[in-house]
Amino acid sequence: MASPNGGVTTYDYDDSDSAAPVRAQTIEELHSLQRKAATAIKDGASPLQSISASLASLAREYGPNLVKGDPEAKVAPVPVKHQQASATIASSDSSLKFTHVLYNLSPAELYEQAFGQKKSSFITSTGALATLSGAKTGRSPRDKRVVKDETTEKELWWGKGSPNIEMDERQFVINRERALDYLNSLDKVYVNDQFLNWDPENRIKVRIITSRAYHALFMHNMCIRPTEEELETFGTPDFTIYNAGEFPANRYANYMTSSTSINISLARREMVILGTQYAGEMKKGLFGVMHYLMPKRGILSLHSGCNMGKEGDVALFFGLSGTGKTTLSTDHNRLLIGDDEHCWSDSGVSNIEGGCYAKCIDLSQEKEPDIWNAIKFGTVLENVVFNERTREVDYADKSITENTRAAYPIEFIPNALIPCVGPHPKNVILLACDAYGVLPPVSKLNLAQTMYHFISGYTAIVAGTEDGIKEPTATFSACFGAAFIMYHPTKYAAMLAEKMQKYGATGWLVNTGWSGGRYGVGSRIKLPYTRKIIDAIHSGELLTANYKKTEVFGLEIPTGIDGVPSEILDPVNTWTDKGAYKETLLKLAGLFKNNFEVFASYKIGDDSSLTDQILAAGPNF
Numbered sequence: 001m002a003s004p005n006g007g008v009t010t011y012d013y014d015d016s017d018s019a020a021p022v023r024a025q026t027i028e029e030l031h032s033l034q035r036k037a038a039t040a041i042k043d044g045a046s047p048l049q050s051i052s053a054s055l056a057s058l059a060r061e062y063g064p065n066l067v068k069g070d071p072e073a074k075v076a077p078v079p080v081k082h083q084q085a086s087a088t089i090a091s092s093d094s095s096l097k098f099t100h101v102l103y104n105l106s107p108a109e110l111y112e113q114a115f116g117q118k119k120s121s122f123i124t125s126t127g128a129l130a131t132l133s134g135a136k137t138g139r140s141p142r143d144k145r146v147v148k149d150e151t152t153e154k155e156l157w158w159g160k161g162s163p164n165i166e167m168d169e170r171q172f173v174i175n176r177e178r179a180l181d182y183l184n185s186l187d188k189v190y191v192n193d194q195f196l197n198w199d200p201e202n203r204i205k206v207r208i209i210t211s212r213a214y215h216a217l218f219m220h221n222m223c224i225r226p227t228e229e230e231l232e233t234f235g236t237p238d239f240t241i242y243n244a245g246e247f248p249a250n251r252y253a254n255y256m257t258s259s260t261s262i263n264i265s266l267a268r269r270e271m272v273i274l275g276t277q278y279a280g281e282m283k284k285g286l287f288g289v290m291h292y293l294m295p296k297r298g299i300l301s302l303h304s305g306c307n308m309g310k311e312g313d314v315a316l317f318f319g320l321s322g323t324g325k326t327t328l329s330t331d332h333n334r335l336l337i338g339d340d341e342h343c344w345s346d347s348g349v350s351n352i353e354g355g356c357y358a359k360c361i362d363l364s365q366e367k368e369p370d371i372w373n374a375i376k377f378g379t380v381l382e383n384v385v386f387n388e389r390t391r392e393v394d395y396a397d398k399s400i401t402e403n404t405r406a407a408y409p410i411e412f413i414p415n416a417l418i419p420c421v422g423p424h425p426k427n428v429i430l431l432a433c434d435a436y437g438v439l440p441p442v443s444k445l446n447l448a449q450t451m452y453h454f455i456s457g458y459t460a461i462v463a464g465t466e467d468g469i470k471e472p473t474a475t476f477s478a479c480f481g482a483a484f485i486m487y488h489p490t491k492y493a494a495m496l497a498e499k500m501q502k503y504g505a506t507g508w509l510v511n512t513g514w515s516g517g518r519y520g521v522g523s524r525i526k527l528p529y530t531r532k533i534i535d536a537i538h539s540g541e542l543l544t545a546n547y548k549k550t551e552v553f554g555l556e557i558p559t560g561i562d563g564v565p566s567e568i569l570d571p572v573n574t575w576t577d578k579g580a581y582k583e584t585l586l587k588l589a590g591l592f593k594n595n596f597e598v599f600a601s602y603k604i605g606d607d608s609s610l611t612d613q614i615l616a617a618g619p620n621f
């Protein structure tokens, strides 16, 4: 405080502010005042015992010494008695060592862990955690292996076109041991116990064990978060992921073709990840497991987004990666049930996940406001580029990858429907991003056509989500998710046909891809137009519109839609070179025909007339 005093300024250095002094004798004491003790997560069914059992080496038959909490924190470790009476301390050096378990940490704690761990974790200007997934910035479907045993040999889809590449039980166990030895060699591991599926009767308990804090935060966001009470009674997980992605697979091992390996054992209910840190592997690995477990209960698992209108009308959005499931299901005028993975049971639809995983390349506040606003504290931003000083993200920057992603809890979307369940779908929208620019922006499908396009699963994959794809290429992926299905596609198709018929859903094919020429000539259909088309489906406007039939594909296309220029509704109008249009149309039709040949010899469901109708629902030329 300065006081004028005969031209001389004096300063009063008294600590005379109005507040009482802090009641601390030392800086350490002051620091300890800052954090109010939280009620520790109770050791319900003794999580440390249970986690030690999860991490047990099969060769040594006991789990590691575990202690709860951060090794940096100065608390005396309380070891878990893991050893069997016969095991002596000398049996392995690893039994002398403690591994710290960081169990179901909060996002704030995981942020701090992430900063300590990697030079590549930062807070962006909106509070998200920006991080890198390392060398892999997309999934590695060719490195996925599934244990083939007596049961799965009979049950699963193997061979040409199938995503299930076999490995044997022994090699699974060898890879598992490699992952466990790596995880147990670390000072600390992150363990999340969470749920999948919002349908309470079909909820699955999952445990995720990982070396990276960002992986734990990713799964915290993407799986369903248990309440404290649910955690206390969590018990034994139904499925466990060992994510040792920072450590490579052994390329010389049987069945391995690279140093990346994602291994699933349905019998052991375990997944092992080696040699890739792309977080999507965990999410989609579990999705594969749901594709195995749910159909056994008569429940259809779907690679689809899902939302509901204020009147309770539910729409499903199927489509391969990058076709618009997340973008179009996140609709400010509707309630979001989920963006990527759902179940359709006799009681309606349920989201499998507790979060969304949005592509964020070229993300704009104007076109996708809800996703934009969800990128805040708690959200994981994978592989984005930001300004070094301001930490503002440049969503247009593809320097690291085109497959940049944001993972956030579903409640970050303001109109999310919680719990994420809804009644039976009214509309089933099949999304295709057609790089050939010949599929109409929207067509109404009959049931056989819906099945034909569902089994075909056409799109032009947009670069990046699967490793090694650099430019759009026509792709067929059965059930719009061949990488994740476990049984033959006709099993899922028959279930979809049965449910659509039973509950009276209408099928639609929406091209979110090119218009006015193929990739390189035309351009992608403007998102606001696609949104108008989707609005017209939801409102029922398109059910009563006038239609005409296209040549070759035989698709019913509307002649007008509110807010969409009529000339774009029939792609032929948008091509300047009509000869090139016809040639491209026939080329795509030929690709459809070739692709469908493998399915021609399968019966779909119990009704062979449906199979015949589906075969006839493809292109005719």
Ligand SMILES: Nc1ncnc2c1ncn2[C@@H]1O[C@H](COP(=O)(O)OP(=O)(O)OP(=O)(O)O)[C@@H](O)[C@H]1O
Pocket: 319, 320, 321, 322, 323, 324, 325, 326, 327, 328, 339, 340, 357, 358, 359, 360, 361, 465, 512, 513, 524, 525, 526, 527, 528, 530
């Ligand atoms: N007309 C359009 N319709 C839908 N999306 C469009 C359109 N034009 C451009 N896009 C962009 O395409 C991308 C669609 O990606 P989205 O995240 O919705 O894919 P997805 O189907 O959810 O894939 P994944 O299964 O990999 O998560 C977004 O980046 C979106 O901005």
Ligand SMILES: O=C([O-])CC(=O)C(=O)O
Pocket: 138, 139, 280, 281, 284, 320, 321, 340, 357, 465
């Ligand atoms: O799994 C991923 O990495 C992203 C995704 O949703 C998909 O590819 O369908």
Ligand SMILES: [Ca+2]
Pocket: 325, 326, 327, 339, 340, 357, 358, 359
């Ligand atoms: Ca998505």
Ligand SMILES: [Mn+2]
Pocket: 303, 321, 340
């Ligand atoms: Mn997906």
